[in-house]
Amino acid sequence: MQFPLNPAQARAVEHQNGPILILAGAGSGKTRVITQRIARLLSRGVPPSAILALTFTNKAAGEMSERVHAALHGRQGGGGPPTRRGAALDPRHVTITTFHSFGLGVLTRERAAVGGSFTIFDQGDCLGAVKEILRTVDAGRRLDAPAILARISNAKNAFMTADDLPNREGDDYDEITRIVFPKYEAALKGFRAFDFDDLVCGTARLWRDRPDVLARWRERYHYLLVDEYQDTNRAQLELLLQLAGEHRNICVVGDDDQSIYAWRGADVRNILEFEDQFPGAVVVKLEQNYRSRAPIIAVANAVIAKKADARHQKVLFTERGGEAKVRAVVAPTPEIEASWVARQVDDLVRGDQVRGSEVAVLYRSNGQSAALEEALRERGIAHRVLGGQQFFERKEVKDLLAYLKVALNPADEISLRRIINYPARGIGDGSLEKLALHALAKGWTLWQAVERVDALDDVPGGAREGCRTLERIVRETTAELEGEGASPTSAIRRLAERVELRAEVDASSPSGQIAARRWANVESLLASFQRREAREAARPGKGRDWVASFVHALTLEQKDEETPGEKAHEKITLCTLHGAKGLEFDHVFLVGCEEGLLPHSRTLDARATDAAPQDIEEERRLFYVGVTRAREALTLTRAATRAMRGKAVPRTPSRFLLEIPDELLDQFAVKDEPAKTVASIEQGAGALLAALDALG
Numbered sequence: 009m010q011f012p013l014n015p016a017q018a019r020a021v022e023h024q025n026g027p028i029l030i031l032a033g034a035g036s037g038k039t040r041v042i043t044q045r046i047a048r049l050l051s052r053g054v055p056p057s058a059i060l061a062l063t064f065t066n067k068a069a070g071e072m073s074e075r076v077h078a079a080l081h082g083r084q085g086g087g088g089p090p091t092r093r094g095a096a097l098d099p100r101h102v103t104i105t106t107f108h109s110f111g112l113g114v115l116t117r118e119r120a121a122v123g124g125s126f127t128i129f130d131q132g133d134c135l136g137a138v139k140e141i142l143r144t145v146d147a148g149r150r151l152d153a154p155a156i157l158a159r160i161s162n163a164k165n166a167f168m169t170a171d172d173l174p175n176r177e178g179d180d181y182d183e184i185t186r187i188v189f190p191k192y193e194a195a196l197k198g199f200r201a202f203d204f205d206d207l208v209c210g211t212a213r214l215w216r217d218r219p220d221v222l223a224r225w226r227e228r229y230h231y232l233l234v235d236e237y238q239d240t241n242r243a244q245l246e247l248l249l250q251l252a253g254e255h256r257n258i259c260v261v262g263d264d265d266q267s268i269y270a271w272r273g274a275d276v277r278n279i280l281e282f283e284d285q286f287p288g289a290v291v292v293k294l295e296q297n298y299r300s301r302a303p304i305i306a307v308a309n310a311v312i313a314k315k316a317d318a319r320h321q322k323v324l325f326t327e328r329g330g331e332a333k334v335r336a337v338v339a340p341t342p343e344i345e346a347s348w349v350a351r352q353v354d355d356l357v358r359g360d361q362v363r364g365s366e367v368a369v370l371y372r373s374n375g376q377s378a379a380l381e382e383a384l385r386e387r388g389i390a391h392r393v394l395g396g397q398q399f400f401e402r403k404e405v406k407d408l409l410a411y412l413k414v415a416l417n418p419a420d421e422i423s424l425r426r427i428i429n430y431p432a433r434g435i436g437d438g439s440l441e442k443l444a445l446h447a448l449a450k451g452w453t454l455w456q457a458v459e460r461v462d463a464l465d466d467v468p469g470g471a472r473e474g475c476r477t478l479e480r481i482v483r484e485t486t487a488e489l490e491g492e493g494a495s496p497t498s499a500i501r502r503l504a505e506r507v508e509l510r511a512e513v514d515a516s517s518p519s520g521q522i523a524a525r526r527w528a529n530v531e532s533l534l535a536s537f538q539r540r541e542a543r544e545a546a547r548p549g550k551g552r553d554w555v556a557s558f559v560h561a562l563t564l565e566q567k568d569e570e571t572p573g574e575k576a577h578e579k580i581t582l583c584t585l586h587g588a589k590g591l592e593f594d595h596v597f598l599v600g601c602e603e604g605l606l607p608h609s610r611t612l613d614a615r616a617t618d619a620a621p622q623d624i625e626e627e628r629r630l631f632y633v634g635v636t637r638a639r640e641a642l643t644l645t646r647a648a649t650r651a652m653r654g655k656a657v658p659r660t661p662s663r664f665l666l667e668i669p670d671e672l673l674d675q676f677a678v679k680d681e682p683a684k685t686v687a688s689i690e691q692g693a694g695a696l697l698a699a700l701d702a703l704g
Contacts, residue, residue: 046076336675439471
């Protein structure tokens with residue numbers, strides 16, 4: 009049931025003409041205000057075709073359309089605008105869309121003004137164009153094409169040309185981007201193509217250069233509404249300034265305290281300087297939070313109040329009381345932190361006390377999810393990873409596991425086909441087909457054909473050598489796994505070395521940063537084996553069978569995660585803080601509250617050429633976003649030490665954590681967590697035995 013609009017919301021809805029900035033604090037009902045405002049304009053006689061509402065995703069645009077329709081037809085509670093039926097109020101005639109879809113529509117309708125028909129380049133097309141240009145540029149070293157394309161995109165979002173690019177001393181990528189950028193623009197023009205950024209930039213430049221075209225669009229749209237205004241970039245601001253024109257009926261809704269996308273071009277100055285861009289603007293602050301309990305709001309206010317750079321002053325308040333303080337927990341290591349969080353989640357969801365979908369674990373970087381995923385898997389807690397792949401779906405992890413499965417069971421043809429020519433060893437599709445045909449004709453397994461390749465006449469010499477290399481790798485690994493007293497983890501690590509997996513990951517990654525992240529996934533898998541080996545050190549027969557049982561258990565867990573028809577409400581959410589924007593949960597665990605993680609180490613490195621003082625404040629806003637995702641309970645966790653180059657290094661609590669007054673927190677430390685309860689061990693063993701029985 010909807011409640012009547014509060015006084016601030018009512019002022020925002022009822023304002024009609026002239027610019028208005030609605031500063032919507034977290035959980036303050038901004039979406040309702042936007043939809044009610046559109047409905048009120050329609051009910052006051054504004055033609056639907058004269059209203060343009062812009063947002064950032066198709067999903068958000070669709071939801072806004074549905075809510076406007078509901079408001080017009082009286083399905084929202086008190087406080088809505090007067091309603092009347094008829095085609096004149098049909099919200100389908102209101103343009104509710106994304107910036108880029110709107111720009112595409114303008115360019116399509118004005119194709120004559122932009123030189124005729126055109127095509128849109130996707131990311132792959134754009135990257136291909138940059139790579140082709142780099143082949144003609146003698147840079148003296150291998151260059152990261154995606155990094156150059158990202159700089160071009162950032163420049164376009166800032167409404168800059170190649171001549172406007174900064175010239176930072178010692179930054180080779182700035183120099184090469186200044187060379188590539190104009191060639192890239194010329195290539196697009198030659199192909200009669202626009203890239204994604206051009207849909208906004210191209211529209212703004214068209215209007216700037218063709219006042220007659222701009223006049224047609226100004227005549228059409230008399231009322232503009234923009235959602236999530238803190239996420240707009242300079243090119244989008246330019247488009248809005250031109251379209252608002254003389255009528256200046258522009259309403260923007262946003263929160264500078266939740267501006268967290270500078271890395272993809274968002275410029276927080278747009279919302280901070282709105283009154284300069286649109287003089288005489290009315291400013292309405294929505295400060296009543298309807299989402300979170302009072303202790304959570306107190307922590308959020310304490311953190312954001314310390315913001316060092318400019319901000320619109322707001323203080324959230326709520327009528328939702330609550331006695332339980334926000335918990336601040338320190339664990340000895342990241343593994344114990346993850347295990348403790350998993351136990352807390354287990355306690356919440358056991359017996360359906362709390363639906364899994366109402367629990368979230370948030371973190372700064374995707375690399376932090378591996379330990380959490382493992383801890384949740386060990387307790388059998390269903391989970392989903394937003395904004396990233398499930399751990400076992402990551403290519404480098406699947407590749408190493410496939411090698412391991414072949415070493416344990418050479419008859420596993422699915423795994424063998426995955427790794428037979430990875431990394432490339434001369435066994436192409438043609439050679440693989442010949443091996444498979446020989447195996448079929450002779451009644452062999454595919455692995456037997458690999459082992460006996462020298463007896464096969466029509467297999468090329470390069471493929472024969474590749475088969476011999478693969479056979480040697482698998483044979484040596486199997487022997488190590490079966491060796492008396494051998495360490496399974498050491499054997500698996502040597503397997504990765506024999507395959508030269510690190511070199512392959514480096515060579516196949518578009519940048520060094522991505523390569524490091526992918527290799528960290530391999531290290532996480534090896535660490536899983538290491539931890540299990542350490543826990544079961546006293547167990548006899550720890551060799552091939554031990555590894556096989558663990559791999560089988562992992563496989564079962566993967567199948568459990570992929571069970572068709574599994575109900576979404578049974579899964580808890582793992583998500584980065586960036587991905588959590590716009591979401592909310594009853595129970596939130598914000599992990600890794602340490603210097604170097606949150607704020608991220610990149611913002612703390614004075615040597616980083618792309619680091620700036622405001623980056624720290626964006627990290628603060630990111631922390632604030634994480635805190636305000638929680639409705640009922642919030643837990644902030646950190647590790648006292650983390651392993652770096654094989655050594656336990658003390659960690660410093662996040663500055664944002666230290667800025668919260670002690671009286672707002674329930675602070676305590678946790679000791680070593682048992683890796684598994686007896687019940688979970690029995691459950692896992694039972695599942696494994698059942699699976700083996702099913703195989704006969």
